[in-house]
Amino acid sequence: MIPSFCGKRSFLAVILTLGLAAGLWPSWSDATVSVMSNPTPPPSFSAMIGDYGGEIREAKPRKDGIHHIDTPKMIQRLRELKVNTYFYLIWHEPTDWDDLRREFLPAAKKAGIQVWAYLVPPSEAMEKSSEPFGTDYVAWFRAIGHLSRTFPNLKGVVIDDFNDNRRFFTVRYTERIQRAGKAENPNLLFYPQIYFPGITTDFIEKYHHAIDGVVMTFRDDKYRNTHRLQSLPGQVEQARQLLAPHGLPLVLMVHASKLSATPASPTVSYVDKAVRYGLNALRNQRIQGLITYVLHKVWFPEVKERLARSGTGYASVFVAPNNLTRTGTSAGFRQKVRLSPSSRYRLTFSYMSVYPDQVPLAKxxxxxxxxxxxxxxxxxxxDLVTQERERWEDQTVDLTPYLRGKPSALITLCLTRIKNGRPAWIYMGFDRLKTEGFTLDNPDFESDEGWTAISTSPGMIPSMLRFDPGRRIRVYITVMRLYRAFDLYHRLRSEVHGPLVHELAERWMDSMTEGKREESVRQLEEIMRFLATERGFPSQEALLRHCREMHHLLQVNESPAISD
Incomplete structure (x- = not known):
């Protein structure tokens, strides 16, 4: 089990005092010496680097029986990450608003962290709403605006799933809530959270005067997943072009945690590539902010995602809730097998399916x-819905009539759409293949070898999903490394004068955003040599310390051996 690092030492202090021996994760002992007991607050600059949600709560309930926000640990994590912004969700507990006012905002102000209040819309408030004002957003904006006069680090409000609630948030009502906030504080900002399909010419023309920017959460719409990133640059550019004529900033939010109604959380590689793209877009001023969606700050295995029939991996096909897949389309995995003469050929395998319980099976x-x-x-x-959800069943098929006398054959496991119908998300899996009379490579899907993913529709996504018990901590380290790199890059550009160091910083950040770690290490060492000999700027020692910390982080193995 991963330690929760609840002591006074920062997680970064532990990371930076690793022996880095043979790429192994260390034993966590109280003897570890902190090299960064008092991290400096992140700088104040226009680019928004931040995180949303993933709050840490106190281990023990208070007298009211509620586990309140653990403000000291939250601030510690945010400072380790070097974020300058945090989207504070007011929803999970009725005390979240009071925790924000009385504890979190003062601590964030001291740490140099800007805060945005994050509210849920009416569609998410049917069973539980943000307290104490519920769906009275005029009251919310008035209260948040008033509070921001006491805490100027409270910069604005974000409303989740805004576009899906436009029947409620009419233009007139949106104007009302914005006026209520600005009446208390003219500098209070409002950014609706919108997915890419909702950022249209029609929306911008109707609402541009009632909003101050947009938070766009990427999920590969219209295919709604956290597997693929190919559409990210195009969607950012299209949204930017729609917002720019009205002077509206674009903030990109990327998933670091599970998107609902999908089979698995985004992989470390997915988060790494998404954040690297976002940082590069910030450098090139394509966006004005980058936010991670629920970056977990306490780490333990996500055991609910361990769905494989055996081992850690299985073959999956996911279909998003849309009508983009048509009759006859299919997706799955294929392997060519060589056959030797045999009297009998058999294949035994396990299969399972998952589908929404709110949709009638008849549909x-x-x-x-x-x-x-x-x-x-x-x-x-x-048929996909003929067995219980998430329950593996075994099947043996006699392949003798189909393989006898052949030198080779293609074996395909797939999902096929038989008829069109009501759109709904679904996914299914194959695992634990056993053969008789022939062999298959990678029969348990524990690696990427052997099989070829196939799909005749972009709305059907085949993936080899493998449970990663260390995913949360590995994602955290990955994001921390990149966020701290951007912070150091900004400091080098703003605190050290001269074209040489600026050129070195640009080349180094190029390597970081391109994922060239070894090259990044060499370039950072060149920057450190330059800083060590340079004179005449007051932050020399602080920058050298940051460079050394970054140098350690670039060499830390983020793949510790973790048991569940």
């Missing part, structure tokens, strides 16, 4: 079919 039946194919012939089929 889902007959839409999707799990299939086993030999070459192009379907030799086994099963």
């Amino acid at each position: 889902m039946t007959g839409q999707y079919q799990m299939q086993l194919r030999v070459d192009r012939r379907v030799v086994w089929r099963r």
Whole structure:
């Protein structure tokens, strides 16, 4: 189990005092010496670097029976990350508003962290709303605006899923809530959170005067997933072009945690690439802010995502809730097998499916079919909704009639749409393949070897999903490394004068955003040599210390051996 690092030492202090021996994770002992007991607050500059949600709560409830926000630990994590902004969600507990006013805002102000109040919309408030004002957003904006006069680090308000609630947030009502906030503090900002399909010419024309910017959460719309990033640059550019004529900033939010109704949390690689893209977009002023969505700050295995029938991996096909997949489209995995003469060929495998429980089975039946194919012939089929959700079932298929006498064959496990119907998210899996008379490479899907992913529709996404018990801490380290790199880059550009160091900083940040770690280390060492010989600027020692810390982080292995 990963330690929760609840002591006085910062997590970064532990990381930076690693022996870095053979890439192994250290034993965590109280003897570890902190090299950064008093980290300096992040600088104040226009680019928004931040995080949303993922709050740490106190281990023990207070007298009211509620686990309140653990403000000291939250501030410690945010300072380790070098963020300058935090989106504070007011929703999980009725005390969140009071915790913000009485504890979090004063501590964040001292740490140099800007805060935005994050509210849920009516669609999320049916069972539980933000307290104490619920869906009275005029009251919310008035109260937040008033509070921001006492705490100038309270910069604004974000409302979640704004576009999906436009029947409630009419133009007139949005004007009212914005006026209520600005009447208390003219500098209070309002950024609705909107997914890419909602950022349209129509929306901007109607609402541009009632908002101050937009938070766009990326999820590869219209295919709604956290597997693919190919559409990210195009969506950012299109949103930017729509907002720019009205002077509205664009803030990009990228998922560091699970998107609802998907089979798994984003991988470390996904988060790494998304954040690297975002930082590069910030440097090039394509966006004005980058926020991670729920970067977990306490680390333990996400055991609910351990869905494999055996081992840690399984083959999955995910379909987003849309009508973009049509009859006859399919996705899955294929492998060519060489055959030797045998009297019998058999394949045994496990399969499971997951689908929304709020959709009547009658509406889902007959839409999707799990299939086993030999070459192009379907030799086994099963309707997606004929078994209990998330329950693995075993199947043995006699392949002798289809393989006898052949030198080779294509084995395909796939999901096929049989008929169109009501759109709903679904995913399914295959695992634990056992053969008789022939062999398969990687029969348990524990690696990427052997199989070829196939799909005839971008709305059907095949993935080899492997449970990663250390995903949370690895994502945290990855984001911390990149955020701290951007902070150091900014300091080098703003605190050290001269074209040489600026050129070195640009080249180094190029390598960081391109994921070239070894090259980044060499370039950082060059920067350190330059700073060590340079004279005449007051922050020399502080910058050298930051460079040394960054040098350590670039060499830390973020793949510790973690048991669950």
